[in-house]
Amino acid sequence: MPFESTAFEGLFIFTPNIFFDERGYFFESYNQQVFAEAxxxxxxxxxxxAFSRYGVxxxxxxQRPPHAQSKLIRVLKGKILDVVVDLRPASATYRQVFAIExxxxxxxxxxxxxxxAHGYAVLSETAEVLYKCDAFYHPASEEGLRYNDPELGIDWQIPADKQIVSLKDQRLPLLHNLPVYDTW
Known part of the structure; x- marks a missing residue:
């Protein structure tokens, strides 16, 4: 089965079936019917x-409701540490972190x-990341959470002196200052 559940409701890992032969490989990175049947x-x-270099x-x-997005994240080239924080107050994993390479x-x-909330760190020299979204980008609904919030204690696997973070992301609020949304 290509779907692996996590301790976080609705958050799962998808590993496609890959077909190798002398030419290389082939796989379906997404099939709406397969996802629905599962x-x-x-x-x-x-x-x-997105394309980024090491340390980014x-x-x-x-995005806050009603413009919240579900995403399917994959790496085309390179390697990342993908990190999420559960912001759903009714969830058993509320305010907890999940990370995967x-x-x-x-x-x-x-x-x-x-x-x-979603973010990632580039662990390889460069990385190309592709993500599918189930809602359109809505700039007025964009929010965020500071990547280095001590309450979360995320190990981004990048030494502090090698981290490259936009000024915008450095100024995002801490978890305890975020608004709480009951309707995700």
Missing amino acids: GYPVQFVQDNQ IRGLHY LSEENKKQLFIPRGF
């Missing part, structure tokens, strides 16, 4: 792709339901 009906409307930390970002080698993908 109990994960989602309709994506937007794909985003992006996030932690989310995603790479071009392992071809794992992370499905992130609405209600999570």
Whole structure:
């Protein structure tokens, strides 16, 4: 089964079936029917792709309701540490962190339901990341959580002197200052 559940409701790892032969490999990175039959009906409307170099930390970002997004994250080239924080107050894992290494080698993908802040750190020389979203980008609904919030204690696996973080992300609020949304 290509779907692996996590301790976080709705958050799962998808590892596609890969077919290798003398030419290389082939796999379906996403099939709406396969996801729906497994109990994960989602309709994506937007794909985003990012290129970054070693040490870049992006996030932690989310869009507030009613423009929240579910995402399916995968790495085309390189390796990242993908990190999410559960912001759903009714969840058993509220305010908890989940992290996974995603790479071009392992071809794992992370499905992130609405209600999570998301970010990643580039662990390889460079990385290309592709993520599918089930809602359009809505700039007025964009929010975030500071990547180095001591309450979260995230180990980004990048030495502090090598971390590259945008000024915008450095100024995001801490977890205890975030608004709480009951409807994700």
